[in-house]
Amino acid sequence: MIDLKILREDPERVRLSQQVRGESVEIVDQLLALDEARRTAITTFEALRAEQNLLSKSVGAAKGDEKTALLASAKELSAKVKVADSARAEAEVAANAALLLIHNLISPEAPVGSEADFVVLEHFGTPRDFGIKGLEGFEAKDHVELGKILKAIDTERGAKVSGSRSYYLTGVGALLEFALVNYAISSATKAGFIPVIPPVLVNPPAMEGTGFLGQAAENVYHLEEDDYYLVGTSEVPLAAYHMDEVIEGLPLRYAGYSTCFRREAGTYGKDTRGIIRVHQFDKVEMFIFCEPKDALAEHQKLLQWEKDFLNAMEIPYRVIDVASGDLGASAIRKFDIEAWIPTQNAYREVTSTSNCTEFQARRLNIRYRDGDTTKPVATLNGTLVAIPRMIVAILENHQQSDGSVVVPAALRPFLGVDRLLPA
RNA sequence: GGUGGCGUGUCUGAGUGGCCUAAAGAGCACGUCUCGAAAGCGUGUGUUGGGGAGACUCAACCGUGGGUUCAAAUCCCACCGCCACCGCCA
Incomplete structure (x- = not known):
């Protein structure tokens, strides 16, 4: 508020x-x-x-x-x-x-407009030139196809067992998740984040406090019999972690690893193939509580950590400044990182970082001591890695003509191999 | 799931209808003493909201929400949480 x-x-x-x-x-x-x-x-x-x-x-x-x-x-x-x-x-x-x-007071620097009116802030890396006539000399396969060749992703059995937008990660697919998570958590820990495994089942005050029930209620799974919600991001339990507290030692930085659940209502026909848009996925999320005066600087740091991750994965991407109409209730400004997805010939969102200033903290009653009074803290969040989309980006960008995939150097110590081979 | 007990301020803990403006102790802060410190002594010590330029003042808050009463931390009801034991269980 x-x-x-x-x-x-x-x-x-x-x-x-x-x-x-x-x-x-x-x-x-x-x-x-x-x-x-x-x-x-x-x-x-x-x-x-x-x-x-x-x-x-x-x-x-x-x-x-x-x-x-x-x-x-x-x-x-x-x-x-x-x-x-x-x-x-x-x-x-x-x-x-x-x-x-009433939504949070937007930053004057955020571009004005609707979803399509974002501003591209910067590009990193160069997309590979796929296609017979391209430098690579072969057509890029999409992640679904690569997932089959590597026996890493099984969407057919996912659909059999859990319906559309479901999948199994198997073999190197499952190992890839563990490697990504371990890399993410270890770099976050080095950067001073406290690793957290939060509950994904939360009560109404936690859900409301984070602002997800108004804005995105239709995308939230609700367990009616028990009146619990399945979180769509660990931002929810991380924000609510300090609910009704006066906290000390700011800034507090948490890196939460959790499963995320999304109903994806109203997205019929969008991204129906593959694992770009799914009902359940795992994610490492950064969450920061700080004094309001530090929020802008912390936001830049979050963006930098996100860029570091993409750089380490050696994936071409761009950073966009999300437009005013597409910000969500809590954020005054939001930067998305979009990774290059060769088979879509497009940049697609893989991470996102928001500055929510004191908006969430007021609802959740999270304060810090300032002299002899208490004031609401500022909160910020940012994706470190959302597993399925990162797997898509890695498979598609690092694929070879034989269907194998080169593992980015940063990930090798965590995966144990240099290359994923057709199974 | 069953039975029993408990939920009071930063903490421990007293308080079973009006003298609660929540005792007492600890902690913390400041002062005093001291070369310095400890001990001792003294003073202060929550949150939220309303009004006010301000000193200040009023109201609410004893797990949460209702109720009874002129009056509730105290009595009644429901819910939540914690602890113990029993049952079941990864």
Whole structure:
């Protein structure tokens, strides 16, 4: 949630942010009115309550007729307090509900527009020249085909057992996951991250606090019988880790390894082949709690760690600055890294890093000590490696004409081989 | 899954309807003493929200949510969590 003080003092800034995001602008003025009503209701209630507290005390001290008289007026006052209290509660619920609808105040540096209006910040590496007439002299196979040749990916049996968008990683496919995870965790640990294996089954407060129920609710698996959610990213349990705490020792950097579950509602027909878009995958996610003044710098660091990973995998990629309409509720700015996928002749998102400033921390009530007060921390997240898409990128970019795949040097110590051979 | 016990501030822990403005101790901070420190002594010591330029003031918070009452940490109900034992189990 945003800072109510900013809303009161500079509502125009909030309206503008909502507008470039393509979100409701009217809600801003509704919230202003609801906030005013809320404060009035609080004042009314508290005045009555203070009166009641005094009166109650005198009832305790009084005796006889005096007590009877006091009791009568106390009873009357009690009824008034009850009414004022429920009016206050209603006003607070309404104001809070409206407050939760407003998205984080966008960075003025984020490009304005919808999904297609991203800005390319930089390119790294050069895509190989596949095709008979190209430098490589052979047509690139896609990861599904390579996965079959290597006996690394089995989407057919995945579909048999778990439906569409499911898969088995087998043999070198499974080993590749372990190697990627081990490489990711070991480099994150060297960079000062605390490795974490979080729960992937979380309760409603954790889910709501992270802002996933409003924005992306349709993509979240909900276990109705137990009222638990399956997380779509370990960002959720990592953010909620310090829920309702005043934390010390900032910045705190965590690298969470977990399975991620996504319903992928509304993506019919998109990426139906292969393992680019799946319901379940494993991911190493970086998550940072820091003082708000350090958030910008931490965001750049996250981006750098993500680039380091892609560089180590020797995969061509570009960095994009995601446009205002495609940011998600919590982020003020977001950078995606898109890896080159030869058979799609396109760059595809493999990692993403967001600066959420204090937005999530306010909802989750995570603070730090600043002098003699407490203030909400800033939170940031970034993908270190999302396994299936990284496997796709590695297989397709490092394939050879015989269907074998050269293993990037950084991964060799973790995989034990230089090359994946047809099985 | 069953039975029993427990949930109070940074911690330990008292408090079974009004004297709770939550005792006491520990911790922490500051002061005093000291060459310096410890011990001792003194003072202070939560969070959130409303009002106020501010000193300040008012309200809420004793696991969570309801209820009873003029008045609830205290009584009632539900839920959650923790501990112990039994059963089952990777």
